[in-house]
Amino acid sequence: MSQVLDTPPPTQTPAAPDLAALAARHGLSVSGARPTLPQYVRQLWARRHFIAAFATAKLTAQYSQAKLGQVWQVMTPLLNAAVYYFIFGMLLKTKKGVPDYVPFLVTGVFIWTFTQSSIMAGTRAISGNLGLVRALHFPRAALPISFCLQQLQQLLFSMAALVVILLCFGVPVSASWLLALPALFLQFVFNAGMSMIMARAGAKTPDIAQLMPFVLRTWMYVSGVMWSIGTVTRKDAHIVTLLLQCNPAAVYLDLMRFALIDSFHAAQLPPHVWALAAGWALVAGAGGFIYFWKAEETYGRG
Template identity: 50%
Template structure:
């Protein structure tokens, strides 16, 4: 006797459980349950939908994604006495450590007029990417019970986790603006460029988080390795040192300098600094250092990461949550 099979409509919603025996066709042989279901327009509830439909399904869940992210944000740090304050304290404490070790002891602040705004901007912007990727890598594996209980596009989870980090960043930006204004920066129209920059960085973070969510779902060890990768990426992205200071050291390896400039971690950090810090723009102008390709790099990384990451994640849609 065939076992019951859960079926759904083409939209993915379960509508029936067929427990009746297979029907006989005209030749007297039994008709398979799959053929019977296909003849009546039914499909498996766990089947991967076409890419176009999948995009539409994710868009239709946008309210769920935002609500899920808001609930996660509200529940963060509830067990600690300072609560959400830790979201600001953590990058500030990192800034203090980096300033002491790299700014004072190793003197990496050479060439930078106002090193503190330079450092704070770099740490806050890079932390947005760092936390997004680390959260995205565990977004599927940490929600297996939700995946197994409800039918929804699994890409909603990495998206929601990145939105959580965006909400946290917006809180941190209040502190960031307070610090740069305290060091003499003045409001200007140039600062409005931070909005499209963050939009591009958000797309980049989402795309890479989708890819890491698939990897993390089937290879949990990547979550242990990721902090080391992110720390190395931070050191290579000019977060704690003045990138032009490497120019004379890499004269024989010009390609390596260009690679560091095209590095997406560096691209978004540099765009944030040139948007917010007039003193930093003056430092670059003084040494005749400029890169007209920064915005093109930012657009390329955002679009490429989103397209490839979304496609890569969607290819394994029916496998998430299976034991």
């Protein structure tokens, strides 16, 4: 008679703990997780001093190797304006029919350079600072915003030269110059939004930085930097003139010209120009910020 051996029941494996609940109970969170939008805004505001200091440091270091140093902050846009004056004003005769053409041109070059440089710097804001992004924890939007602030600081240096040029060419000081402040603020918000859009695109596809100079150059040519949109397109359909004038770059250029140059009249502006400038700033600023925030956890990875 065979003896039946009793076998012990199989050992029961204890249930694995709920790791998510365990982490939440001890106040742990996923590394690099995207905060909510209100939390992100608060984090960004808490780092406002870092943003300002980073922008100032970048501006100071930009020309540190040049013998003329910070003088190039003013000389670079002035030399660009001189080249454009020779090519467009003298050779192509775009100054014909434009009173105060030199103040018109220099204002356009300075204000356009602000937008162009902000977007180009934003394109490389993440891809060009991967060491900083991977080493420190901070809201990544601080980088494109700080680069825009750097370009605003550079523009303010250039504005001193612009004032001298305006006075030398007989443009009187007037109360309308105060309109330059809200115009610059709206342009800064627009530039920051565009910079954040391009920062996210450049972080995913760094080759965009090689393409952007061609895109920006084309945008400059249709924005009336070197020529008056109303004068050149007066024989075209009204809708063509209106579309060119409503281009955001042209809006901010013409607002600054209207504020600073007494011969640039309100009739040369598109309808409801301040609402248009505020609308572009709101769409680009808020839209760019949200678009950038949605990819916050992906920057610096891969």
